[in-house]
Amino acid sequence: MKTDFGTAILSGFDYLLENYPEVFVIGQGLWSPWYVGTTMTDLDKKFGKERVIDTPVSESACTGAAIGASLTGMRPIIVHPRMDFMLYAMDAIVNQAAKWSHMFGGQAHPGVTIRGIINRGGEQGAQHSQALHALFAHIPGLRVVMPSTVTDARDLLIASVLSPDPVIYIDDRWLYSQTDELEEIVELDLSKEGPECLMEGNDLTLVASGFSSMQAREVCDLVANKGISLEIIDLRILNPFDASKILESVRKTGRLLVVDGGWKACGMASEVISSVTEELELGALKSKPLRITLPSAPAPTSATLEREYYLSNDRLIDCIINLVR
């Protein structure tokens, strides 16, 4: 039986709350069946409102509280139903969570998981559409996780929560309806995880994450029909970033395309390209590396402009064809 991405997240929460008494969840919308899609439905009923805490509209303090609880040995998950709201919590995330381990000589363990949901489209506009993963990927001390597959949705959530480090776990609602077979749960060691090759190919290394990885998978067959063999690498872990698999792949294909659902400047695509070109032997590329990202603008509201703003599979296919030709 196939499971959808949203339900996979839910089963991750279920597993954690069932098996780890030190896990609790806090955030806005947790007592609403609608707020966070189907990813947390009825957790409060099953595990109690003490462990599944809906909160006042105070992102800053709630994030800080989750961090504080983690210092005492709990494994809290703080949920932000939109990443945009995390901007109120940047001090807690960047100045506190990311710093405490190093700053106290490795003695403090802010093993908090900060879940930020990318929730865009639907004419929601500039403050309710952001994909801000690059902001967090810039910060040493944070682990940044972006699942793209159904299995990762669940298993990387579990790994994030069990990690002793602060983790930013970012899921995109555009992934929720995707379905796949779910294997048995494996408790992964997050520090050992990194980018993975989702599809082997010879003509072009396409690197992506989150929803962009799903797009990559979707167009793979279509470009294969045009005789182009894609190698798809799903980043999964954006920080600390390990470029080695990508490098290996580009050595093989000689071409690098990075698709990212965030902005370009100082973004994740910039990181991938610079990490690769710093290491890659001169002359190994058959074409210039390329980033496809959002336009350098806030998200518009009007549906006509949203269609331009977000990358369509058709445009992605065109880019791939242009690059390989």
Place this chain on the structure above:
Amino acid sequence: MKTDFGTAILSGFDYLLENYPEVFVIGQGLWSPWYVGTTMTDLDKKFGKERVIDTPVSESACTGAAIGASLTGMRPIIVHPRMDFMLYAMDAIVNQAAKWSHMFGGQAHPGVTIRGIINRGGEQGAQHSQALHALFAHIPGLRVVMPSTVTDARDLLIASVLSPDPVIYIDDRWLYSQTDELEEIVELDLSKEGPECLMEGNDLTLVASGFSSMQAREVCDLVANKGISLEIIDLRILNPFDASKILESVRKTGRLLVVDGGWKACGMASEVISSVTEELELGALKSKPLRITLPSAPAPTSATLEREYYLSNDRLIDCIINLVR
């Protein structure tokens, strides 16, 4: 007579407050002669405490207030004596200032200047040492300015304040004692400014900003003595980023080194390298491009570790020699 960098900033404030009644300054430490070095000494006495406002410890609201004032036609400058404190004001900066023009169809003009001071070293540690320019350079709608020369310290401040856009003006205290001749004030149009070549050379394009640019200038002669001719490009404007001068330079030198005082991942150095390699003709590079940044760690306190953490001129020279050999 030579003027130092700190005094150049002061003269920029003086010019603005003298000539533009719509300019006012707000921030922490403005009534203290010590807080922000010598960059704002006695402005409150000269222009009055109504226009030079010291504030409660409320970065978030004070930044928002400056933005709001700018919407009504004022030209406020909000001062954060350390960039680290701006993390409390991220919503105001990223969700508000950066978005309002686009979101309201170009009708709203958040022409605010947000001055963030990089204040590191001296065993101040992880929360009092950050250079977070890349976080802001990622955000469309913000202009990010980092002066490195004495003249720019003053003239880019003036241009920032006169710009109708929200500007993040970042000055590094390690630059304050540097001196130079100051020409007459020129009112620059910030939207026309971009990276500039500080030193022409043939062997290597060294791109830097802020304090790193000063380091580049400092080592220039020393490496020239070793027969290496550096071309130094000072970024000045980090966002929106214009790579064209750098590209041109790399076409000439065939080598690219980016020195940045911030972190590596999704940082400004990544942006420079990916922007260049995306455009540069294949085969134009004689050696792999290279980033020199901070180690991927929070700032330590202990002086012995600080010496390792921050780039010394000696290490920079070694890197340059290795790259060109």
Place this chain on the structure above:
Amino acid sequence: MEKPDLTNPKNFHSPINVSGMDLDLLIKFYESMSMIRKAEDLLAVKRRDGFIGGPVHLGAGQEAIPVGVSPSLNSSDFVFGAHRSHGHLLALGSSLHKLFAEVLGKETGHSKGMGGSMHLWDEPSGFYGSVPIMAGTVPLAVGAAISAKLRKSSSIAVAYLGDGAVEEGIVIESMNLAKIQKAPILFIVENNLFASHMHISLRQPSSYISRFADASLVPSHILDGNDVVEVFKTARNSINDIRSGQGPQLIECLTYRFYGHVDWREDVDVGVNRSMEDINDWRSRDPIKRLTESLLEINETIEDKLNDLNDELNLNVQSAWELALEDPFPAKDKLLEGVYA
């Protein structure tokens, strides 16, 4: 507490006290509230029927607040709203057609189609922006007030915010900053007891939020937000004080929204059921109903006049909608235009 419990839906069902009020002004209140109500009821239907692509947060039931406040404002003031701001804007006399066009994402809209329902801008009416980030505009309004003070103008700023927004720490920072700066600003809290699915009792230890104003020594007033005359009188006095340089004030208006948190449903609020009994009780406190009853008490023959007014408003609302429907969408180059000035 000075009054019977304003949060109890069983109280305050009776007609409002209009004695001493000018009849024309009362009829203006009626007209303005009715226009807003009709506009929002139409938006609810159009959203349900798929004409509107983005979320709409409707303030039906809360009209007395902006309608009571706005007559004391003028176009050189600085009014800031939030996600539920149709009424804040319309009560200033702003164009209904432009609001509809904006909600539809049309280039003729208040924000040129770049904002939609949650991002409204109308400088000529003194409306300096609404955004959906909770409390996002509150410090901005303080800044606008500081700017008015620096320019020695008589403008004031108004920040509308909800009982949920108050939970963002930036609000208390803003009140303190306004107080210490003696900034001419009126904070208006529309306390409708809910922040999306969460009743205030689940979020705060008391259902009245003006205690935060007390903490900042900002003079505050708690009142029946469904009594347009009480809102009007209190706001007028506060605004007079503020204009004369006495610093910030806060008015807390107890009210209720008839629709759920977002879009057209009434009894389902982002998944949390509100009892029909509560909703019906609150409908008995409907500010338009209560004003109507008061008007009829004064003069029964006014009914015809109100009926005519209603017919006219229906026509206006309908035609504004149809006009907006025909308007063009923004050109594609608008996507990158306007990021910078």
Place this chain on the structure above:
Amino acid sequence: MEKPDLTNPKNFHSPINVSGMDLDLLIKFYESMSMIRKAEDLLAVKRRDGFIGGPVHLGAGQEAIPVGVSPSLNSSDFVFGAHRSHGHLLALGSSLHKLFAEVLGKETGHSKGMGGSMHLWDEPSGFYGSVPIMAGTVPLAVGAAISAKLRKSSSIAVAYLGDGAVEEGIVIESMNLAKIQKAPILFIVENNLFASHMHISLRQPSSYISRFADASLVPSHILDGNDVVEVFKTARNSINDIRSGQGPQLIECLTYRFYGHVDWREDVDVGVNRSMEDINDWRSRDPIKRLTESLLEINETIEDKLNDLNDELNLNVQSAWELALEDPFPAKDKLLEGVYA
């Protein structure tokens, strides 16, 4: 206000009321306060003389607060501090040598030399961290308290913060969250009337900050922070209440720091002159001086005992410093170690 104005340096110069207190406990207070004072006076000199590379924020004059609070805490509680936290840590009985080592950036320090004076950690004493970002630890302390509640342990959290930190909105968010969660936490505000160079009157409309607790319905107590017995009694009662599940409380301690904001100068405070008259008046409210006077009132012969104690403390402080001076700096690989667990 329940008392004569605590913010006026002319008041509260007399000996404190020790009646009914155990003499041994009073002597313990004396010892602990004196030890902290001597440690900080030494740090001031060593900073001035260039032995210490980083900033030190000294709390001399404020010792009665942590010394009065700590006896009611135990090592399974969670105590959080800020930039001026030497005393908070030492009052818990934590190692002075480790504090000195940390201030010197030595590997033997509380934070293994990675933190310095402003970043202290000592889990075995129940000290869960201090940081210089204003109010940074306050929500963390609430989280620690929530965790204690979830585990049904009897631990409580303590958050020390200053009158300046209170101006960060995150503090009121934290108080509201603690209240609604009934979290076992004691907020202790050390109101020394200054945030670096700014007197509270330039930052807030009132010099007492417990009005923020009132806004969150967090029970609060305002007291003479230079009276160790009053602090002790109030904290003991509050902590008992909190341990028994009654939710958060706040204690506001009026006090004053003898040194300037940072480092060793006393009359210059990040550039703002404090009058010597004020400083001298506050020295007359010195918590150690006042306790000493009270002890001598009880029993004149105690003077010898106190003198012996002082000699012993001087020796201890000196030898802890010398030990720390000899300690090694962290190895270079510590720079990248510990970023992740």
